[in-house]
Amino acid sequence: MRVLVTGGAGYIGSHTILTLLERGDDVIVVDNFANSSPVALDRVAGIAGRSPRLHRMDVSDETALDAVFAAEKPEAVIHFAGLKAVGESVAEPLRYYSENLGTTFALLSTMQRHDVRTLVFSSSATVYGDHQNAPYREDGGLLEASNPYGQTKVMLERVLTDVAQADPRWRIALLRYFNPIGAHESGLIGEDPRGVPNNLAPYVAQVAVGRLPEVGVFGDDYATADGTGERDYIHVVDLAEGHVAALEHLRTHEGIRAWNLGTGRATSVLELIAAFENASGRPIPHRVLPRREGDLAQAWADTTRAEQELGWRARRGVAEMAEDAWRWQSGNPQGYDTE
Numbered sequence: 001m002r003v004l005v006t007g008g009a010g011y012i013g014s015h016t017i018l019t020l021l022e023r024g025d026d027v028i029v030v031d032n033f034a035n036s037s038p039v040a041l042d043r044v045a046g047i048a049g050r051s052p053r054l055h056r057m058d059v060s061d062e063t064a065l066d067a068v069f070a071a072e073k074p075e076a077v078i079h080f081a082g083l084k085a086v087g088e089s090v091a092e093p094l095r096y097y098s099e100n101l102g103t104t105f106a107l108l109s110t111m112q113r114h115d116v117r118t119l120v121f122s123s124s125a126t127v128y129g130d131h132q133n134a135p136y137r138e139d140g141g142l143l144e145a146s147n148p149y150g151q152t153k154v155m156l157e158r159v160l161t162d163v164a165q166a167d168p169r170w171r172i173a174l175l176r177y178f179n180p181i182g183a184h185e186s187g188l189i190g191e192d193p194r195g196v197p198n199n200l201a202p203y204v205a206q207v208a209v210g211r212l213p214e215v216g217v218f219g220d221d222y223a224t225a226d227g228t229g230e231r232d233y234i235h236v237v238d239l240a241e242g243h244v245a246a247l248e249h250l251r252t253h254e255g256i257r258a259w260n261l262g263t264g265r266a267t268s269v270l271e272l273i274a275a276f277e278n279a280s281g282r283p284i285p286h287r288v289l290p291r292r293e294g295d296l297a298q299a300w301a302d303t304t305r306a307e308q309e310l311g312w313r314a315r316r317g318v319a320e321m322a323e324d325a326w327r328w329q330s331g332n333p334q335g336y337d338t339e
């Protein structure tokens with residue numbers, strides 16, 4: 001299949017294009033490297049033995065996008081590009097709404113003009129907000145996220161639903177990611193956040209490698225087994241394979257549908273730190289801090305729908321996620337900047 005991937009150089013994007021290249025797909029990447037590195041694409045090409053074709057540009061540049069569609073004639077699109085930092089979205093809501101909605105509008109209009117109506121969209125478990133209890137099911141009713149970043153995903157799910165409703169030729173997968181961590185087993189590609197990481201796994205990995213002094217544990221008085229927050233961490237390669245399963249499903253199904261991509265298992269902050277201690281063979285200093293505003297005690301997926309309809313399930317456990325993340329972090333202490 002000829003697949004155009006926006007944000008293909010990013011963390012989830014790079015692992016997904018690798019999976020596509022390895023199964024023989026023709027991959028076209030559109031990326032402006034706002035939060036990623038071109039080195040990731042070189043590494044992917046090295047592993048796969050073939051390269052994606054790159055168009056370095058903003059997805060919101062509809063004229064340029066039009067030219068790319070005319071030249072490349074993609075059959076399907078996977079749309080990863082977008083801003084994704086929760087705290088930043090609270091501080092700069094306008095930027096988040098304008099960027100995440102604007103790029104997607106430009107993409108959808110261009111797809112429509114070129115008769116490309118197969119789309120896999122990066123959504124997030126954040127669409128479940130804080131008024132539902134884990135495990136989250138896709139049919140749980142009204143979606144309402146608790147921050148502007150999450151709201152852009154809720155709104156875009158709405159937009160895509162209306163677009164599919166208006167023209168039954170669309171085939172759209174809304175993939176609601178839980179907490180992707182880990183890295184490709186080669187240790188050559190992985191998560192490389194700019195600045196101090198917001199998320200737990202890259203933070204722990206950077207403490208383990210000595211880039212940061214200690215992990216702050218955001219609260220140990222939640223109503224969970226050990227008092228720390230519980231999340232559904234999913235290996236990024238399992239997540240990448242979930243995208244392929246969705247693309248395959250869309251070959252034979254019109255319309256729009258949402259699927260959770262998680263493992264269905266919850267891991268606490270302290271358990272995740274312990275997994276990285278095992279993987280790295282190093283003690284990881286950590287200290288309990290107050291709760292982070294807006295955090296949930298628990299979030300994990302009901303994975304029944306993806307298992308039944310996509311024939312996909314996450315296969316890799318937390319130990320493997322920590323081992324693979326550690327191979328990446330220890331081999332690339334400064335991320336892609338080391339080159």
Ligand code: GDU
Nearest residue numbers: 124126198199200201203216217218229230231269292295
């Ligand atoms: N945590 C810490 N210390 C840290 C960072 C996180 O203790 O330095 C804890 C959090 O309190 C939480 C868990 O670790 O219990 C996971 O936190 P992350 O920030 O890694 O992940 P979240 O589940 O909070 O965030 C995820 C996505 C976001 C957004 C969000 C919606 O990463 O993009 O979708 O869910 O709630």
